[in-house]
Amino acid sequence: MLIEFKDISFQYRDTDTCVFKDITCQISGPGFHSLFGPSGVGKTTLAKMLARSVNGFSGEIMVQQIDNILYSYNLERIPGWACVGEHLTEITRASGEENRRDELIKSFGLRGCLDSRFSRLSMGQQNRVNLARYLLQEFDLLIMDESLANVDEITKEKIILKIKAMFPGKCFLYISHNLAEVAKFCKQILVLRDSAKTPQMISIDGQNHMKGKPLDKKFLERSMLEIVHAS
Amino acid sequence: MLHRRILQFLLIYVLGLTSLLFIKYVLKLSDYVIPGPQGLSHTVSCVFVKYFFDVMNTLSVAVIGHIISVCLATIVGIIGRLNSWAGSFVKVAAYNIQAYPIVAVAPIIFILMGDGISSRLLIAAVICYFPLLLSFIGILSEPVRDIEHFYEVTGRMSWRLQVKIRVFENMNKLATVIVGSATLAMVGTIVAEFIAADSGIGYSIRIALYQSDLSKVLVALFLIGICTSLWLTCLERIGYLIQNHFRKG
Amino acid sequence: MCKHIQKLCFIAAVTATVIVTGACDKKTGDSGKEVTYRLKWLFNASVAGDIYADVNGFFAEQGLDVTIKPGGPERDAIKELELGRSQFGTASADQVIRAVSKGASVVVIAQLFQTNSLQWIYRPDKTRVDTPEDLRGKTIGITYGGNDEAIMRAVLAKYNIMENEVQLFSVHYDYTPFYEGKVDIWPVYRNTQGIFISEKLSEAAERTAFFDPDMAGVRFVANSVITTEQMIKEDPQTVRKFVTALLRGWQKSLDPKNEEKAVAAIHQFDKDTSIETVRKQLSVTKRFIKPSPETEIGKIDADAWKQTENIMLEQNLIPGPVNVEKILKPFYNL
Numbered sequence: 001m002l003i004e005f006k007d008i009s010f011q012y013r014d015t016d017t018c019v020f021k022d023i024t025c026q027i028s029g030p031g032f033h034s035l036f037g038p039s040g041v042g043k044t045t046l047a048k049m050l051a052r053s054v055n056g057f058s059g060e061i062m063v064q065q066i067d068n069i070l071y072s073y074n075l076e077r078i079p080g081w082a083c084v085g086e087h088l089t090e091i092t093r094a095s096g097e098e099n100r101r102d103e104l105i106k107s108f109g110l111r112g113c114l115d116s117r118f119s120r121l122s123m124g125q126q127n128r129v130n131l132a133r134y135l136l137q138e139f140d141l142l143i144m145d146e147s148l149a150n151v152d153e154i155t156k157e158k159i160i161l162k163i164k165a166m167f168p169g170k171c172f173l174y175i176s177h178n179l180a181e182v183a184k185f186c187k188q189i190l191v192l193r194d195s196a197k198t199p200q201m202i203s204i205d206g207q208n209h210m211k212g213k214p215l216d217k218k219f220l221e222r223s224m225l226e227i228v229h230a231s
Numbered sequence: 232m233l234h235r236r237i238l239q240f241l242l243i244y245v246l247g248l249t250s251l252l253f254i255k256y257v258l259k260l261s262d263y264v265i266p267g268p269q270g271l272s273h274t275v276s277c278v279f280v281k282y283f284f285d286v287m288n289t290l291s292v293a294v295i296g297h298i299i300s301v302c303l304a305t306i307v308g309i310i311g312r313l314n315s316w317a318g319s320f321v322k323v324a325a326y327n328i329q330a331y332p333i334v335a336v337a338p339i340i341f342i343l344m345g346d347g348i349s350s351r352l353l354i355a356a357v358i359c360y361f362p363l364l365l366s367f368i369g370i371l372s373e374p375v376r377d378i379e380h381f382y383e384v385t386g387r388m389s390w391r392l393q394v395k396i397r398v399f400e401n402m403n404k405l406a407t408v409i410v411g412s413a414t415l416a417m418v419g420t421i422v423a424e425f426i427a428a429d430s431g432i433g434y435s436i437r438i439a440l441y442q443s444d445l446s447k448v449l450v451a452l453f454l455i456g457i458c459t460s461l462w463l464t465c466l467e468r469i470g471y472l473i474q475n476h477f478r479k480g
Numbered sequence: 481m482c483k484h485i486q487k488l489c490f491i492a493a494v495t496a497t498v499i500v501t502g503a504c505d506k507k508t509g510d511s512g513k514e515v516t517y518r519l520k521w522l523f524n525a526s527v528a529g530d531i532y533a534d535v536n537g538f539f540a541e542q543g544l545d546v547t548i549k550p551g552g553p554e555r556d557a558i559k560e561l562e563l564g565r566s567q568f569g570t571a572s573a574d575q576v577i578r579a580v581s582k583g584a585s586v587v588v589i590a591q592l593f594q595t596n597s598l599q600w601i602y603r604p605d606k607t608r609v610d611t612p613e614d615l616r617g618k619t620i621g622i623t624y625g626g627n628d629e630a631i632m633r634a635v636l637a638k639y640n641i642m643e644n645e646v647q648l649f650s651v652h653y654d655y656t657p658f659y660e661g662k663v664d665i666w667p668v669y670r671n672t673q674g675i676f677i678s679e680k681l682s683e684a685a686e687r688t689a690f691f692d693p694d695m696a697g698v699r700f701v702a703n704s705v706i707t708t709e710q711m712i713k714e715d716p717q718t719v720r721k722f723v724t725a726l727l728r729g730w731q732k733s734l735d736p737k738n739e740e741k742a743v744a745a746i747h748q749f750d751k752d753t754s755i756e757t758v759r760k761q762l763s764v765t766k767r768f769i770k771p772s773p774e775t776e777i778g779k780i781d782a783d784a785w786k787q788t789e790n791i792m793l794e795q796n797l798i799p800g801p802v803n804v805e806k807i808l809k810p811f812y813n814l
């Protein structure tokens with residue numbers, strides 16, 4: 001699995017502001033990778049370019065052994081006419097993913113939400129439901145744009161570790177503003193910086209913490225420092 | 232909801248009537264210009280039942296015309312939401328044609344279709360159709376990205392699902408537009424009857440005007456107001472029940 | 481405080497400007513007594529004399545500054561008189577009788593149309609209506625609520641024709657059902673619409689004829705000049721001057737020597753009708769205003785008014801007798 005950004009430059013139509021300038025970087029192998037950076041720097045735009053929903057950029061994005069790319073984000077909603085359980089049943093009906101669905105419901109702590117309308121859930125619950133439904137789809141790369149925002153730290157850790165355990169062969173691009181979180185759970189952190197800085201993107205190794213694997217605190221601290229310096 | 236609406240109407244009606252009587256007595260006008268209470272009560276006893284059935288006749292045409300225009304606006308709105316040339320064409324055509332005064336076209340409709348129910352129905356439908364259409368096109372063309380995104384990227388999106396999402400998410404707006412256009416349907420039917428039909432309350436008003444009988448017009452206005460209020464309340468209730476049915480969690 | 485005064489000054493200046501502008505907007509220059517005359521219908525050959533008097537300054541000669549306003553379906557001269565917006569007007573007899581029955585203090589000072597120009601057009605090659613009895617079995621157009629309904633019902637009653645022996649057809653503004661032959665006879669104003677329809681059918685090589693209720697003995701008075709009781713009491717001089725100028729306008733406009741001038745004057749106000757058609761309309765109008773050389777223009781036919789009242793009483797169009805003769809105040813008695 002390989003994702004390669006080659007000399008990506010981009011500016012929005014009708015503006016002179018350059019969002020990206022000659023970005024070049026690589027993500028390889030399955031697992032959790034992160035796109036990190038301050039607000040407004042272009043993380044979502046770059047993720048959408050990867051998901052092929054933003055075009056008009058120069059340079060090249062090459063992917064190998066990745067056919068299905070899904071982009072999910074934290075403001076998504078499910079239709080109001082169905083409750084959460086009905087919706088999850090509906091979207092897994094044809095795929096035969098019932099077992100996986102039940103496992104995700106259990107480990108994401110969604111059992112109590114199944115009979116509720118989406119709008120009645122808390123923002124954290126909504127984000128968990130949304131992520132769960134994406135995980136029940138066919139994908140090679142899942143972009144999680146703030147997909148676990150408003151979820152408490154303990155539940156978040158439980159969810160990320162569960163995803164890693166359930167989908168060892170899949171690639172994830174995790175977009176978050178939480179420094180400790182990306183340094184701890186991701187194996188590679190792409191720090192996206194302002195277009196005035198060169199290079200605009202810096203790659204830093206993360207801890208890639210897994211269930212049952214001890215945490216290397218020194219390495220984690222060093223990663224965090226490197227990320228802070230880079231951004 | 233019902234009693235409030237009827238109370239509002241009655242208040243406005245009584246205020247209007249009182250103002251007319253006030254003007255009549257201050258300016259010492261004859262019953263020919265503004266009828267007195269005695270003349271009014273006599274007219275009520277003479278025409279109330281007939282006018283009630285006339286209003287029912289008009290209301291039934293307005294309801295059918297309204298239903299037709301809602302269906303039509305939905306169909307055209309579904310086509311208009313497309314990004315293809317057909318969608319663009321429908322949108323541009325709708326925005327341009329809606330500026331055309333239907334009342335000016337009404338005489339042509341009567342010449343072509345005669346003065347029967349079909350002309351009244353068509354005019355009622357057309358008068359409330361354009362405001363409906365513009366709202367429907369607007370609502371059905373506007374993506375609900377936060378919901379549609381999942382279906383788009385997972386390849387599950389169909390036109391039916393897209394319409395369902397957009398309608399559901401804009402249920403309040405649609406209900407308001409439908410209730411608003413219901414009044415227009417009633418107005419359209421009355422105007423059509425006034426111009427050329429041979430039944431309905433608009434036709435009766437025209438005869439009353441020929442006879443310079445304002446008291447008949449006032450009775451007609453009272454019945455139109457009450458019946459329209461009842462109908463609008465019914466529509467609001469239906470809209471509320473539909474929304475409630477989907478939203479109960 | 482200073483700002484407050486400035487604000488008041490500004491408001492006063494704006495108010496003064498509005499008042500002055502409004503005053504200047506009114507017709508200036510004519511020093512005569514201002515009078516408004518509301519017609520029953522739009523400007524056409526039916527008001528030839530009114531237009532002629534205005535255009536040729538007959539009102540001004542009498543010291544009056546008359547504004548003639550066209551009528552229409554929603555205009556009612558009687559209501560305008562009561563509200564003080566007009567001092568004179570034209571109304572049909574049924575309007576006047578209805579108004580009097582409801583307490584309006586309207587009086588008739590001149591009867592312009594000696595016979596009603598409302599007649600029924602038909603195609604003699606297809607439909608024969610030589611006598612009123614021929615109406616049996618015909619499809620007859622009437623405007624429900626209009627005076628043509630009252631006239632036709634009076635004709636049918638007079639000749640003992642039951643409603644089930646004819647078919648009444650509700651007419652509107654467009655003549656398609658008549659052109660298509662769905663209706664045998666169609667109500668028209670003989671001197672205006674009658675000319676148009678005849679011309680159209682003549683282009684299609686079809687002949688036309690008219691059924692005249694007056695010939696059948698049903699006399700239902702048409703346009704007459706009206707004013708208020710108060711006006712006659714308080715300002716009889718102005719009433720006299722107005723009627724004098726108006727009737728002079730009618731006399732001159734119907735004089736063959738002045739035909740071209742009259743046609744031009746009408747056309748000036750009714751540009752949508754061709755000069756040729758106006759000429760024909762004026763010629764037919766003359767028959768209703770001055771049916772014979774001896775007829776005095778504006779003469780009030782009291783018997784015809786009484787008959788009109790009786791027709792309306794019989795058809796329950798008024799609740800009780802109004803003694804119409806009381807409101808007939810012929811100009812020559814003023």
